[in-house]
Amino acid sequence: MSCKPSAGIHQRYFDSRYSPDRNRQKVWKAICEYLQVFIPADGVVLDIGAGYCDFINQIKASRKYALDVNPDVVDYCAPGVRFLGCDVGSIDLLRQSVDVVMASNFLEHLSDQQCGALFDRLDDLLKEGGKIILIQPNYYYCYRQYWDDFTHVKAFSHVSLVDFLLSRGYKIVRAEKKFMPFSFKSSLPKSYWITKIYLFSFWRPLAKQMLIVAER
Numbered sequence: 330m331s332c333k334p335s336a337g338i339h340q341r342y343f344d345s346r347y348s349p350d351r352n353r354q355k356v357w358k359a360i361c362e363y364l365q366v367f368i369p370a371d372g373v374v375l376d377i378g379a380g381y382c383d384f385i386n387q388i389k390a391s392r393k394y395a396l397d398v399n400p401d402v403v404d405y406c407a408p409g410v411r412f413l414g415c416d417v418g419s420i421d422l423l424r425q426s427v428d429v430v431m432a433s434n435f436l437e438h439l440s441d442q443q444c445g446a447l448f449d450r451l452d453d454l455l456k457e458g459g460k461i462i463l464i465q466p467n468y469y470y471c472y473r474q475y476w477d478d479f480t481h482v483k484a485f486s487h488v489s490l491v492d493f494l495l496s497r498g499y500k501i502v503r504a505e506k507k508f509m510p511f512s513f514k515s516s517l518p519k520s521y522w523i524t525k526i527y528l529f530s531f532w533r534p535l536a537k538q539m540l541i542v543a544e545r
Contacts, residue, residue: 352519357383359524360509365389367460367502367542372428375454377417377447378435381405385431396420417450427454433464434538436490437481444483448497455545461499463541464508465490471511471537487539499543507536 361384368374368390376385379395379402386407395406396413403412413420430451436444451461468475468484475484485493487506494501508528527533 353381353383354387355521356519356524358387359521359528360384361387361389362525363528364462367462368429373426374429374431375420375422375427377430377432378438379405379412380433382407382410384433385410388431390429394422417447420450420454422454424453425456425459428456428459430455430459430461432461434466436463436465436485437475437478437483440482444493452497452545457545459545460502461494461543461545463490463539463543465539465541466511467506467537467539470507474511487541490539490541494541494543499545501541502544503540503542505540507533507538508540509533509538510535511537 365388368388370389371391373392373394374385374388374390375394375396376382377396379385379397382395382402382405385393385395386405393410394413395402395410396415396417398414398416400414403414406412415421436447439447455461465485466475467487469486469488472484475481487504491501491504
């Protein structure tokens with residue numbers, strides 16, 4: 330089972346997608362502060378499909394792992410972040426050794442079979458009471474542009490993703506059906522303070538991604 334999009338056939342996808350933007354870090358700093366409540370400072374965090382490592386570089390934890398099949402991701406890892414250049418099935422970590430798994434814009438790249446295999450592996454890696462944090466396009470709000478990305482395979486809404494997690498035996502800790510805009514190409518400025526205010530606001534214009542936090 331491979332991480333989003335695999336090397337080889339989707340190499341051009343990576344080549345076009347990986348253009349660093351420092352402003353992303355400002356947005357993710359605010360997101361990390363918002364999510365830190367779910368992550369113990371002495372915990373172990375695994376970021377699946379880490380990409381630019383905007384999350385794993387800035388979140389506070391005792392041990393941090395960035396997983397991605399794209400070998401270029403190692404160049405984005407901050408000191409103290411261990412890069413795992415493999416797919417989820419090949420992770421060399423002990424059973425029940427991870428406190429929190431993060432996956433942002435990841436599940437939509439997996440088939441039903443791959444998604445099931447991913448959660449089989451996560452069930453093995455997560456500690457009892459461990460959490461998974463999912464930031465996903467919410468198909469309910471972004472159906473018009475959702476399939477514009479040719480690597481999208483599966484669609485979740487805030488209803489179907491919650492039901493999927495419940496069927497896997499998870500308890501829902503937080504479910505926000507409107508969390509962030511669909512992409513960094515939105516018209517909102519990439520600002521730490523604007524993002525911080527946005528996340529603590531009851532009104533979130535252009536929000537088409539959801540946040541689901543679940544506990545094993």
